[in-house]
Amino acid sequence: MTNEALTAEAVNQANRPSAEDLAARKKVIEVNRLDWSFGTRQVLYDINLDVREGEIMVIMGGSGSGKTTLLRHLVGLMPPLPGKIKLLGKDMGALSRMQLLELKRRIGVAFQFGALFSSMSVSENVKLPLRELTDLEERTMDIMANMKLEVCNLSGFGHLMPSDLSGGMMKRASIARAIVMDPKLIFLDEPSSGLDPVVSSALDDLILKLRDAMDISVVVVSHDVESAYKIADRITILDKGHILACDRVDAVRNSTNERVQNLLHRRSEQAEIDPTEYLRRLAGD
Numbered sequence: 096m097t098n099e100a101l102t103a104e105a106v107n108q109a110n111r112p113s114a115e116d117l118a119a120r121k122k123v124i125e126v127n128r129l130d131w132s133f134g135t136r137q138v139l140y141d142i143n144l145d146v147r148e149g150e151i152m153v154i155m156g157g158s159g160s161g162k163t164t165l166l167r168h169l170v171g172l173m174p175p176l177p178g179k180i181k182l183l184g185k186d187m188g189a190l191s192r193m194q195l196l197e198l199k200r201r202i203g204v205a206f207q208f209g210a211l212f213s214s215m216s217v218s219e220n221v222k223l224p225l226r227e228l229t230d231l232e233e234r235t236m237d238i239m240a241n242m243k244l245e246v247c248n249l250s251g252f253g254h255l256m257p258s259d260l261s262g263g264m265m266k267r268a269s270i271a272r273a274i275v276m277d278p279k280l281i282f283l284d285e286p287s288s289g290l291d292p293v294v295s296s297a298l299d300d301l302i303l304k305l306r307d308a309m310d311i312s313v314v315v316v317s318h319d320v321e322s323a324y325k326i327a328d329r330i331t332i333l334d335k336g337h338i339l340a341c342d343r344v345d346a347v348r349n350s351t352n353e354r355v356q357n358l359l360h361r362r363s364e365q366a367e368i369d370p371t372e373y374l375r376r377l378a379g380d
């Protein structure tokens with residue numbers, strides 16, 4: 096780990112809420128006894144999880160452990176099951192289609208591959224949720240998109256096409272789009288995949304800044320253990336569809352469970368992920 100990363104980690108460490116502080120906060124996500132099978136194949140087993148207001152929760156686990164399937168449930172891309180998932184206090188399985196849509200407006204999502212439409216400028220990409228979900232005037236949309244681009248250190252880059260951006264800028268642009276509607280909760284899938292450590296560390300800083308400046312709760316799916324140590328308040332580790340650990344960073348990091356340590360110190364598996372296969376699974380094909 097670089098000295099810079101160590102320092103940033105130490106700063107966040109000092110700012111981390113205590114277990115009591117976290118427990119006293121409102122739950123923005125509540126998962127109760129969630130099981131899921133694809134056909135006869137069970138991939139999630141008795142998932143119980145909560146995320147608290149203002150918390151950064153990092154979900155980790157080996158390839159195929161169920162992270163994407165869980166994420167798809169959380170963002171409403173899987174059929175909602177009554178009593179299983181509450182998002183921002185609402186039972187997703189008890190909502191009408193319109194109510195579910197309304198709820199989805201209050202969350203932001205940045206998926207890992209091909210997050211931006213290549214035929215639109217960066218600014219148009221960021222404005223997309225505003226265009227699709229609001230009746231705001233063009234000028235207002237421009238102002239809102241520019242504000243979010245600025246927060247994501249992309250001021251002045253809105254006119255560029257995605258192909259003109261570096262990997263790190265592309266990720267920041269998809270985060271700008273995820274926050275353009277001022278959500279209270281955002282989901283980031285593998286934000287640091289494919290980035291070198293310096294760029295990845297800058298992205299971690301942006302995630303921390305967003306949480307602090309916008310009072311947002313963040314769920315990050317990641318393979319990157321250094322990033323998790325730096326940004327997370329708590330880490331959840333999935334193992335073959337089961338929650339193996341869910342605790343504050345120090346507790347997970349110092350866990351005496353051999354399986355937890357093996358999963359934490361396994362080399363990054365990002366190279367094994369095939370983008371086409373990832374998108375197919377995300378779409379539920």
Ligand SMILES: Nc1ncnc2c1ncn2[C@@H]1O[C@H](COP(=O)(O)OP(=O)(O)OP(=O)(O)O)[C@@H](O)[C@H]1O
Nearest residue numbers: 133138157158159160161162163164165376379380
């Ligand atoms: N649509 C689907 N149909 C059938 N099986 C699926 C489907 N989507 C995922 N699976 C299977 O469910 C299991 C969990 O997959 P999931 O994508 O949730 O894991 P993951 O932890 O996100 O993996 P990775 O880190 O490789 O993205 C895997 O065995 C996968 O093959």
